[in-house]
Amino acid sequence: xxxxxxxxxxxxxxxxxxxxxxxxxxxxxxxxxxxxxxxxxxxxxxxxxxxxxxxxxxxxxxxxxxxxxxxxxxxxxxxxxxxxxxxxxxxxxxxxxxxxxxxxxxxxxxxxxxxxxxxxxxxxxxxxxxxxxxxxxxxxxxxxxxxxxxxxxxxxxxxxxxxxxxxxxxxx
Numbered sequence: 001x002x003x004x005x006x007x008x009x010x011x012x013x014x015x016x017x018x019x020x021x022x023x024x025x026x027x028x029x030x031x032x033x034x035x036x037x038x039x040x041x042x043x044x045x046x047x048x049x050x051x052x053x054x055x056x057x058x059x060x061x062x063x064x065x066x067x068x069x070x071x072x073x074x075x076x077x078x079x080x081x082x083x084x085x086x087x088x089x090x091x092x093x094x095x096x097x098x099x100x101x102x103x104x105x106x107x108x109x110x111x112x113x114x115x116x117x118x119x120x121x122x123x124x125x126x127x128x129x130x131x132x133x134x135x136x137x138x139x140x141x142x143x144x145x146x147x148x149x150x151x152x153x154x155x156x157x158x159x160x161x162x163x164x165x166x167x168x169x170x171x172x
Contacts, residue, residue, distance in 0.1 A: 003031045003146055009153045010041040010091065015119070017149075018087035019045030020058055020079035022070065023097035023113055028142040043087045048079070058082030071096050073114050073125040080116035080123055091153075092118040093145045097128075099137045113141045117148045124152060 010017055019029045029045040032038060046057050051070055054060040060078040068074045079094035097113030104110035111130040116123060126148060130140040151157070 003035050006032070006146055006149055006153070007035050007038060007041055009150065013153065015090040016041050016043050016088070017091040017093065018043045018083040018089040020083035020092065020094040020116075021045060021047050022049055022054070022079070022095060023099045024095040024138050024142045024145075025049065027138050028093060028095060028145050031142055031146065043089050046083060046086075054079060058086065069108070071098055071108050071112060071114060073127065076114035076116035076125045077123050080118040084118050090120055091149065092116070093149060095141050095145055097137070097141060099134045099141075101134060111137050113137070115141065115145045115148055117145070117152050119149075119152045122152070124148070
């Protein structure tokens with residue numbers, strides 16, 4: 001699925017989208033914004049590398065960051081909700097993870113990425129374990145976020161995408 005097709009789906013539903021990125025550092029927004037006509041459905045996005053930015057710009061609770069860590073399903077969901085609320089978009093994508101080459105741990109090794117996808121009130125988060133260089137992990141995460149959005153917009157179900165680690169997390 002390409003970002004071009006996502007644009008057509010968003011227009012078909014009369015939805016707008018925003019992004020909240022950490023580990024992808026704006027790559028996801030760039031993939032979306034490079035599509036001609038994106039200004040009809042893409043409102044913008046945030047690159048929130050620092051936790052202070054996640055709190056101040058997206059409304060992620062500091063207590064959540066302290067309890068769960070920035071690389072978590074809870075924070076990915078909060079980032080997607082925060083981007084949607086701050087921009088007024090119906091749809092939001094978020095990425096938070098460890099692109100490496102350092103920063104990983106036994107529980108969250110380099111390549112661990114949580115991607116949040118919010119469509120209307122439905123928020124889904126998936127955990128992935130990508131392999132490769134820093135740039136490859138960022139590229140995988142950005143492309144996978146677009147694939148997740150396609151699945152959610154078309155109502156297709158997939159509990160196991162390439163590199164998915166664990167079950168789909170549905171957040172209320």
